[in-house]
Amino acid sequence: MTEPRFQETPPWIAALQVVSVAAIWVFVIGISIWIIHLMRLSQTLHDVPSASVGISIVAIPVFLTGASVLTYVFVGLRRGATPSTAEGRGEGRGAEQE
């Protein structure tokens, strides 16, 4: 198995990556705000009160977790990308186990 050569990421792609992370957060925060907005709206309209609102509230942490995990991955991957040629795949794993 030949090791494919690694290519440096062009800066514009790096920028795009940052933007996409930001977009994910905009999306997730947007959804959270939306859900909160709807809850407030139903309160102002004296809508049928319902514990079922809870089901949607649960969605907020789920979205936040999802976004956090993604961010963690993206940030983690970028940080962990410092090419330390000394480490091979198998060694890496072995070393980690310690």
Next chain:
Amino acid sequence: MTAAGALFALSPSSPLPQPDWLPWRIQQPIAFNHNVHVEELGFECVDCHLYALTSVRATIPNIENCADCHEEAQTESPEEAKLVEYIAAGEKVPWRKIYRVPDHVYFSHRRHASIGAIECEVCHGPIAEQVKPVGRPYWRPTMDNCMECHEESGASNDCVYCHD
């Protein structure tokens, strides 16, 4: 073709009803001067907008009302001359509506102006000072605007009070 049609329909001089979000002023066929009639001659709003207090619609006066005074020209105003022509020809003045609510909204002037005792100026602005016809709504009757005022005045915001 369609685009041209749409452009015409939206142009200031089109006879069709116009949406109120257009940036330009709606042109009236005669440059009616509210100021002269109200401030100088001392008319009340309901003298011409006959049903503003008693009915759902305030109504825009037309030649039946105008003919009371303008059967013959009172001044030398060219605008008045137009009106006299209309009256003489027995033709309705094609006034353009500035304020309109959609079909699914029930708005009663009587309920607001008469029962609610809201002055005309609250919604229609200082119209008595206008020397030219109104070209744009002073206050647009959007749902948000309506509900805000209802909120402030303690009127009900129950949907079916206004939506039918």
Next chain:
Amino acid sequence: MSAEHTVRPELGPTVSHDLSERDIDVLLASVEQPGSAFRVVTTVLVLIILGAWVLFSRQILYGLGVTGLNQPVGWGFYIVNFVFFIGISHAGTLISAILRLSNAEWRRPITRMAEVITVVVLAIGAFHPVLDLGRPERMLNIFTAGRLQSPLLWDVSSISAYFMASTVYLYMPLIPDIALLRDRGARPRWLYSFMAWNWQNTPRQREVLERASNIMMILVIPIAVSVHTVISYIFAMTLQPGWHSTIFGPYFVVGAIFSGIAALMVVMIVLRKVFHLERFLKEIHFAHLSKLLLVMSLLWFYFTFSEFLTAFFGNEPAEIRVFFYKFTGPYAIPFWGMVVCNFLIPVVLLSFRRTRTIPGIMVASIAIVIGMWLERLNIVVPSLANPRLALPSGFYIPSLVEWGMFVGGLATFALGFVVFARFFPLISVWELREGQETAVSETAERVASYLPDRLENAPTGETT
């Protein structure tokens, strides 16, 4: 291979062998040598989808009248397909998560396809309620003035959460493969470069990815369960006979997983053939999955039985009317067709080794997919067709537009796969490789850990 082999000889021969360059070529063939077949298939599928939209344009122009819906059957194919597609979506992420979580080694060539099914089908399914709207242009009302009390809104949040989670869950294990493609110079380069997030297979990166995968793996299971539970709530939260049932949540989830596995099998068998993956998707995978399928079939039957027995035994007029509408009435054919497809055919085919072959499994899986679609039809239409009041029972004959959109939905599903296969490997190269490198030893280790401890290693008072 540098890891020390702890495999004990008594556990059998070492199965490990490296993923050869040729293997990788085969796995990446769909990306690197798409060939004219890709173009032809894509064109055909796009044409089918366009055709569906041409049919659908009538609905946009004239309204829902062009469907076969009516009073009282106000919901039909769109909602049926919505539930059906979302159900299929449970194939993927849920199965792959469960298999990963349980360290089932045979999962490695399967998970990717399963996850792709989820994402593609979820997108298709989630779009169906929009097709069903009388005034789709007022969709925005849901966002400006939605009611979270409405089960439909639960769906919106739950499905979007699931979609997000499963996309992430599909994407994360894809990163090393994307990096592989990037490094092999696949085009468009910027895409792989963008999506690979500087993956260089450093230990740190692997650690990050693994940790994130573990979180998502755990997160995605409750979400997936919730999604179909919530979809069942659309029906169960009403008071309608045949819908207002407490077991609808688990029933739908079981049905979803059931149909999902079947769909996965179909997809696997087809892709195995198309992309010559026989060496990777082996009989053993199908054998394992088909056993799972058999279990799900029995489970499905159990739920169905409970559901209908309560309705029958209770003999409540409204319920019993729906019951007989399905058992002997106008919906007898869909109903009994469903029982045959979901229970008889799979149980018979999958129970016997002789029929548990790839063609047999294919037949059973297709039957289940059809059967589960019929189940959704049997849930949606008969309850609506039998009003509580003394009104004549309704009928529902789907129109060409609805059939068109159904076919279009299926074509979109296929197109989704084709396009995915064009850009990404359908079997996780990275995971396979990892399996080759570590699985044998890990499995042996794990198995060893199950075995009774050796006397000398026993945690007794004796110390060395």
Next chain:
Amino acid sequence: MARWGMAIDLDRCTGCGNCMAACHQENNLAAVGPEQTEQSRAFHWIRLVREVSGSDAHATVRYTPTLCVQCDDPPCVKVCPVHATYLSEEGIVGQIYARCIGCRYCMAACPYNAKVFNWYEPEWPGELKKKSNPDVSLRSHGVVEKCTFCHHRVNHAREQARAEDREIRDGEVVPACAESCPAQAIVFGDLDDPESMVSARARSPRAYRPHEDLGTRPKVFYLEEQE
């Protein structure tokens, strides 16, 4: 604040269909035509539901004018995703056509099948649109509609009462169906007013509400037939 309700005396109802026609005219319902009727898409906000008991010569038939029963706990309102149907202050289950997205969830959830849907744009052949009641908006395609207890008449009565500085009198609000009923089988009024005709009828030992077991607390009462 009033809580509007209706009581329909089935003993008085002769099945004449006047209520259906009056409602159709008052509320600007458009006929859907033969093809659509064949497709089971004809609709009325109030209709006579006919139930036959028995299958021999002694079969009895029962007519029930059926309309939206304006539940106090409406299953339709619970499921609407956009506040297009809601319970008003005065207990009328409102349907806001301009808000409705046409998902038909409320139709699916309504145990009384009271809601109907505009499968196509309503058609007004010739100049028929001219005679449409200006108090009731014309619906467009793709929205759900239903009986509104003629709430435009409630609004008019309320306006009149406010103008005269008094409460709405019992019997002042008469929906079109009740107005046209020659048997005076339909009575409308304030259920919270113990003096009102409708609450008197609602207290009758013959009174029942449709599918009370569902807990929807309808505000339409039926008075069982005698004999």
Next chain:
Amino acid sequence: MIFERRDFLKLLGGTVGTVSLGSCGRFLVPDRMVEQALRGPGIERQVNTICGLCEGGCGVTVRLVDDLPVGLKGNSRHPLNRGGLCPVGQAGLEVLYAPNRLQGPLRRRPEGSFEATGWEEALTEIAKSLGDLQSSGNGRRAAFLHGEPGQLFDDLARRFMQALGSANVARRRGETVLPYRLAQGIDQVPGFDLANSDLVLSVGLDLFEDGAAPIHAVSAMVGSRDQANRASLIHIGSRLSPSATKAAERLAVAPGTHAAAVLGIAHVLVREGRYDRNFVAKHTFGFEDWTDDRGETRLGFRRLLLEQYYPDRAAQLSGSDPRAIIRIARRLARAERPVVICGGEATSTSNATWTTLAAHALNALLGAFDRPGGVALPSTVPLTPLPPFSAADGAPAQDGTGHSGIFAAPTDSTSFGIDPVEALAGADELDVLFLSGTNPVYDSPAGSDLKKALERIPLVVAFSSFLDETAAAADIVLPVSLFLETWQESTTPEGVAFSVLGVSQPVVSPLFDSRHPGDALLELARRAGGGLATALPWSSYEAYLKERLEGLRTSGQGSVISGSFEESWVHFLEERGWRFLESGDREAFWQGLARKGGWWNPVLARGDWNRMFRTSTGRYEFFSLELERHLEGLGRSAGESEPEPALRRGIESLGLVIEASVDEACLPHFEPPRLAGSGAAADALTLVPFRPMTGRGDIGVASPMLLEMYGYPVLSGWQTWVELAPETAHQLHLDEGDQVTLETEASPYESAFEAVVKIEPGAVAGAAHVPCGLGREGLGGAADGVGDNPVRILARDRDSVSGALATVSTRVRSTLIKKRARGGARPLVGGHG
């Protein structure tokens, strides 16, 4: 503003209050504002008028916004409907705006198609023809057939024709009056005081949907009464109509056998001695056996009943249940103010006259005459008499009765009269024919004959709002203004116990170039000149109405339709012999009439037995001497000279089967109905056409709404259905929703029509009930081609005695053409939740 808002609101508040406040000038309010306050919103107004869509003439209140009618509702003060308004009335505006109304006069081109023409040309042409007839003394060659609801129009048409020198005027009405003439000596259908009765036995008539004024029946029996004292209904009929289902007791009988059931009931009343002995003794003739001039003992009604119509036999003859017959009889006996009303299918058979006589005989047994809740003769409407004029030469007497002419029974006729449509179809030597407010080509069994006849007549003038089936066969079609567009009147509908005269006023100017037929007639008279012009001097129909109705004011009787308070006051005064003087002058009265929508007189002349029974004996005749004379006359003209053989011969000439004695023929008795077609086939069905509530009037179905709810009691609209009993359907292997053709060989022109099967438990086996009113061609728009018209295939049979066309006359066989298309219509069984 000069006044306080609050004050203004108070001013707006009351209606009466406003007047006093405004006029006493306590507030400085501009006059115009007061005017507005009085007028209300000013843009919206309500106008009372009369519905003109069927013969009932219910009061309607029109809601106008900006002078456009936007709503119709029943006039709550109108004594007929008391606020109710049937679906056809509700559809009035849809008919008014119907897309296919005639826009102007049409004239037939020589090759057959129509061309638009003007009133001027059309009237000139007609006037020329009339002038020719007038000058040549050939007035007899003109005829006029109409179905307008008002008596005044009838008067005008008669005068028009008399002035022309023709006696050929006929008005198509619902029920034939002959039975009432035979038994009671009156030339009208008497009124039945439903409003005061406690038990109404309806023989064949679907009282709540059919008849001249069904809404009146509902409001009088149910609507205007307390729960405790409302009238019960007993229904005898073959169909499970809404009325039947709402009846306290329902007796299902085979079509045409109502008389047997009724006589069974009479038997029980007599046998149990529970009839009104006093009334029978004092006011009836022929109850007991009697001796005639020649000293022969004649059969009495009592003996006939007791011998022939014991419940078992009555039940057997009518295919009903003897226990129910007894139960109904006892119920009638128990009731305080029962009344029996007959109509609908019972009077649409070949034995209709005897059936009606039997039903009316029950009224006599129950002593239901001239008492509250019984049979009443509404007071005559005191119209201004028409001014005298010198009739053209050869014109018949002015009173309209006893005239000869094409509409009178021919001398060789065995029956008393002849159906006007049939008469017209058989008439030759006609040059000009006017048709107004009637559509016989469509709705008469003799319609297709008439259509042929119309081709022979050189000038057929049809007044119509649509180019309907009859108008399409005319030479000149003159568009008619609908009731909302013109002055019109309607007079007391048949069977109503008080007199009423509704005035319909124009609430909108005619949408199209149309006129009231009265206006057109007056204009024609002016143009034709001569005797016509002098006989009809009025400038317009409105002027004519105004003059005729002036009599109401000067008579001082009755009152303008008003609220219940004024009503009871009028009642109080008039019952004590005082006159309620209408205020004001002629103009004020006229305006009151127009504003309120009409005039009525609820007061009945009590105790005037000579008015009630105008027979030769001055009593109610169970044994009809007039019928005996007629039958004898028939026998004599056939050559018999002795009374008894002459009677027998006369009966034979009617083609009847009398079992007991010749006397039976003159008594109410059961005569098996004649049914033609399909021989004795075991699976043949008796076709019973009926008129549903939605099928009232002729042009109602121009409304899409009405078509959509046409079959509302049983299924959705837009189709003709056939109601079959479950056992019948089972026998024919038919299911609900199947499409069938009903075929017969009895009709000379067409033999089959299509319908959708509707299974009706409770309908009588062997009968096929089909609704009339659909299968139109010519109303245009939505109605054309919807459903089918059963009248097309009816056999041409007549009532043996009266000569009226019988519609329950045909046997049909059904053939399945299409199984139910839609899956899963569930039979509606079981109770509610």
